[in-house]
Amino acid sequence: MEDACKPVLNTGLRGVTIASTKISDVNGAEGKLVYRGYRARDLAGKTSFEEVVYLLLFERLPDRKALADFRQQIAEQRAVPEEILTAMKAMPTDALPMDVLQATVPMMASFDPDIRQADIDSTTRMAVRLIARFATIVAAWDRIRNGKAPIAPAPGLSQAANFLYMLNGEVPDDELAGFFDTCLVLHAEHSFNASTFAAREVASTKAHIYAAVTAGVGSLSGPLHGGANTRVMQMLLEIGDVDKVDDYVTRILDTGGVIMGLGHAVYQVDDPRAKILAPMSLTLGKRAGDTRWYDLSKALETKGKAAFKKKKGKDIFVNVDFYSASLYYYMGIAVDLFSPIFAISRIAGWSAHVIEELYGGAAAKPTLYRPESDYVGDYCGPDECAFVPMDER
Ligand SMILES: CC(=O)SCCNC(=O)CCNC(=O)[C@H](O)C(C)(C)COP(=O)(O)OP(=O)(O)OC[C@H]1O[C@@H](n2cnc3c(N)ncnc32)[C@H](O)[C@@H]1OP(=O)(O)O
Numbered sequence: 001m002e003d004a005c006k007p008v009l010n011t012g013l014r015g016v017t018i019a020s021t022k023i024s025d026v027n028g029a030e031g032k033l034v035y036r037g038y039r040a041r042d043l044a045g046k047t048s049f050e051e052v053v054y055l056l057l058f059e060r061l062p063d064r065k066a067l068a069d070f071r072q073q074i075a076e077q078r079a080v081p082e083e084i085l086t087a088m089k090a091m092p093t094d095a096l097p098m099d100v101l102q103a104t105v106p107m108m109a110s111f112d113p114d115i116r117q118a119d120i121d122s123t124t125r126m127a128v129r130l131i132a133r134f135a136t137i138v139a140a141w142d143r144i145r146n147g148k149a150p151i152a153p154a155p156g157l158s159q160a161a162n163f164l165y166m167l168n169g170e171v172p173d174d175e176l177a178g179f180f181d182t183c184l185v186l187h188a189e190h191s192f193n194a195s196t197f198a199a200r201e202v203a204s205t206k207a208h209i210y211a212a213v214t215a216g217v218g219s220l221s222g223p224l225h226g227g228a229n230t231r232v233m234q235m236l237l238e239i240g241d242v243d244k245v246d247d248y249v250t251r252i253l254d255t256g257g258v259i260m261g262l263g264h265a266v267y268q269v270d271d272p273r274a275k276i277l278a279p280m281s282l283t284l285g286k287r288a289g290d291t292r293w294y295d296l297s298k299a300l301e302t303k304g305k306a307a308f309k310k311k312k313g314k315d316i317f318v319n320v321d322f323y324s325a326s327l328y329y330y331m332g333i334a335v336d337l338f339s340p341i342f343a344i345s346r347i348a349g350w351s352a353h354v355i356e357e358l359y360g361g362a363a364a365k366p367t368l369y370r371p372e373s374d375y376v377g378d379y380c381g382p383d384e385c386a387f388v389p390m391d392e393r
């Protein structure tokens with residue numbers, strides 16, 4: 001007989017549907033990712049990040065005029081208040097870039113003229129500011145920590161090209177800017193992943209978008225989530241050579257570690273985004289005249305999958321972070337900026353979800369998320385523990 005009072009344990013909420021959404025669909029069995037009805041793989045390379053942001057926020061692809069207006073709107077919002085740059089300059093130069101990014105989010109709230117409004121229009125304006133400014137902050141931090149002056153955004157450039165320009169002081173060529181744009185498109189949205197759920201959970205209390213996004217950044221920073229792309233590159237650098245892949249894989253699996261960039265909470269096949277990112281990494285390797293990091297990734301994928309299957313008796317697959325790592329490395333980007341780069345894209349998805357959480361759009365649910373937990377702590381016997389006064393402990 002089942003104990004009716006005993007809670008059903010769905011640890012980690014795996015496989016539990018907790019809300020409806022109209023924003024995206026992830027089909028883990030088929031490896032299908034859909035943004036508002038469109039396959040992400042059909043958007044990649046054909047749309048810009050700005051188009052995808054428009055799609056996520058306004059539920060349709062923009063026409064030429066709408067896109068031009070939206071690009072301008074984003075470009076006008078890119079500059080970060082000088083006071084925030086001053087605060088960043090006071091931070092230790094070895095601060096983690098995700099911490100710096102996270103710290104600036106409530107600061108931006110304090111400078112936002114819309115912060116005391118609570119309607120969909122003001123929240124959308126705040127979302128556009130966040131989306132426009134995340135890239136500015138990440139690029140500025142890299143320059144500040146390296147003793148360089150931040151570069152002001154260039155209004156005529158796309159969000160992707162402008163980020164690389166603000167980072168390096170040079171306007172990237174079309175291939176580089178296009179590849180980076182595709183990376184932003186592919187990382188923009190992924191349904192109820194950990195950081196999006198964190199953001200939605202905060203929004204469910206009716207907190208404002210900056211509060212929700214602060215939680216999103218914190219969640220994304222973890223090595224099991226958006227922090228994985230940085231760890232993938234650190235792993236590749238540690239392995240260093242295709243000949244050392246076998247030993248590395250054996251050591252990690254024998255010591256209960258994880259191979260970064262493999263495995264996913266939802267996909268039971270290769271991540272559809274990794275299939276697009278892998279050839280892009282190879283192209284950039286060839287362009288650099290050194291395919292070593294791509295080759296190493298490929299060897300690690302093959303050997304890691306085989307060793308995992310042998311050890312655990314089941315398959316494991318590459319996720320989005322596996323090939324983005326070598327791709328960003330070939331772009332000359334600092335390894336610890338990979339996760340903040342994830343954030344400058346995923347801010348689009350978080351924003352759409354916060355707006356949906358605050359103002360509806362999908363099927364109604366109780367406003368506040370409030371799961372149950374299964375208490376497995378002490379009761380000191382059949383009743384509660386008798387309180388022990390301080391002097392008697
Ligand atoms: C953008 C993103 O967030 S994508 C994910 C990025 N994260 C990573 O790349 C980190 C490496 N991967 C992982 O840690 C995991 O695969 C996760 C956290 C992403 C998903 O984990 P889970 O859903 O808990 O994995 P799952 O239930 O499939 O794991 C089953 C077993 O496989 C193991 N496993 C899962 N991923 C890996 C891996 N990359 N390397 C080695 N073993 C792994 C688990 O340790 C577990 O072992 P056990 O049964 O002996 O305890």
Ligand SMILES: O=C([O-])CC(=O)C(=O)O
Pocket residue numbers: 189190192193194265266319320
């Ligand atoms: O969905 C997830 O669990 C992780 C994630 O954010 C992604 O893969 O983009």
